[in-house]
Amino acid sequence: MEEFTSLFAKQEKIYPKRTWGRYRKLKWVTMVTLLSIYYLVPWIRWDRGAHMPDQAVLIDMPSRRAYFFFLEIWPQEVYYITGLLILAAVGLFFVTSLLGRVWCGYACPQTVWTDLFVWVERLVQGDRNARMKLDQSPWTLHKWTKKGLTHLIWIIIGLFTGGAWVFYFNDAPTLVDHLMHLDLPWSVGGWIVALTFSTYLMAGFAREQVCQYMCPYARFQSAMFDKDTLIISYDEKRGEPRGKHKQGESWDNKGHCVDCDSCVVVCPVGIDIRKGLQMECIACGLCVDACNNVMHKLGLPPGLIRYDTENNRQLRKQDQQPAVRLLRPRTLWYSALMIAVGAAILYGLLSRSPVEFDVMHDRNPLFVKLSDGDIRNGYNISILNKTGQDQHYRLLLEGLEKATVKVQGFQDMSTDDLMVFADSVGHFRIFVSSPEPIEKRKTLLFIIQTLDKQNTETKKSVFLSKD
8 A cells, every 4th residue: 555645744842941041141132132123123214304204204195205213215316215225235244254153143024033033932931931831731711711812912012013013004093093992994993903913923923934945045155154154053162972971070081071061951942962063053052152151050161052164163173273264255255235325325425315306298299380480398207306305496508509498387487586485396397489490409518506506417408490
């Protein structure tokens, strides 16, 4: 009879044990800092003027603007955001080439929220053994209470997470008022529900499965490693042969690893680092803390498991002094790329004009012959006032002698004074007429300048007079 082979492996729940040490403290500090930034940034106020939002970080979708403190990004300036994303990506590659998977172990949102959820689980249900015992026990009132309270707190955290996210896209105090009165747009409510559910699912249940099976970064980041990249490693020369050790016994012919499995039971992804570097390892350092605690109790030096480089491991095996190599071709390339992208962004910001405009020639008709013999072309002009104050602009024309320019609209509207409200786009209908017999196609320059002539922008267009 043919044996059936299942392609599905049931998830084995991991119960990470609590540990304490240098890297656990670092994880707490990182988690509190990042969560504080995430939850509090939408509440920072930033005065931009009377007609502009005063939220420091705001992605205003209806107005098609993005505000980041002093910087305002218009839709046509999305290249700034593209540059920042490139800078962030290259920066991540740079850090990974130096310090390995520190992003995964300390700063990745999946790690941060999973850490928080595990802390809640431990707070309500107890440490590793208590949680395992509770899961194996029958469903009693005690178990229902413990489990129910854990999931209730998880959902509340998820609700705060989803709620904080929508604050980045809406004025936070106003949205809170709408929340209190249950008067939310369906899109905002949908995002809150979706992010609450995804946080609850990913941090409460999927956990290490996200790192092992869903995250693409775990698959290709080893391409950024070299032999001088920090990884978590087990010192086999010092630790083997491993085995139990009784107090007072000699360490002769014995390794310092007492096979206590402390490094395994604290690991959030459930691996044994003594088997070597594995793709599942997120380099959080908890196994280092657990092993150092054991070494301290045994009166042995720490560092049996530690952050180390492959080159240093080889040097230690040869009883040579380890060395740190920060300047390597890989890190130099990443540094050069970051400097180039950063310089381009900085140049763009420093040379950024507070006014832009576009000229669009009429497509139909291309020109009109007036009763007095003049040729008239029509244009649509859009002036972008990026400042926080109403501005008046002057429109000038070069390239066509004896031409007259008129603005369609009120009779007193003149090209010498085109007013555009603060932080908005002014649209104007312009007619250019020429009495001269000119060639079929003539290049024109439209010039927009503020009345004080401090800011000037130029656009090229054409004047057509024949088919």
